[in-house]
Amino acid sequence: MIDDLLVDPTVIKRLKLTQSQLALLSLLLRRVSASHEQIVSHLYGHRIDGGPDDARKCVEVYIYWLRKALQPHGVKIDNIFGVGYFMSAKHKEKTRKLLKGSLQ
Secondary structure, X not given: OEOOEOOOXXXXXXXXXXXXXXXXXXXXXXXXXXXHHHHHHHHHOOOOOOOOOOHHHHHHHHHHXXXXXXXXXXXXXXXXXXXXXXXXXXXXXXXXXXXXXXXX
């Protein structure tokens, strides 16, 4: 389940999304925007060690792969320098439809 949305498991498999990518996508669907620090906290805050030393780079890699998986479906993840990553309402709605399996 992402953002109170029942997700079609076949969609996740087809998009080849990892658990970390799904967690990041969930955060982007719930928030107006998310900074690197907020994403790192969301992904690794539960870990005693605070996550990998290069956690900021991991975020960039997760964003890259999310964009690559979602772009063919017309979904865009934007970023504003100094603010963070965000999805417009239109792209959030497309993502929700895609995850439910009602958008191919």
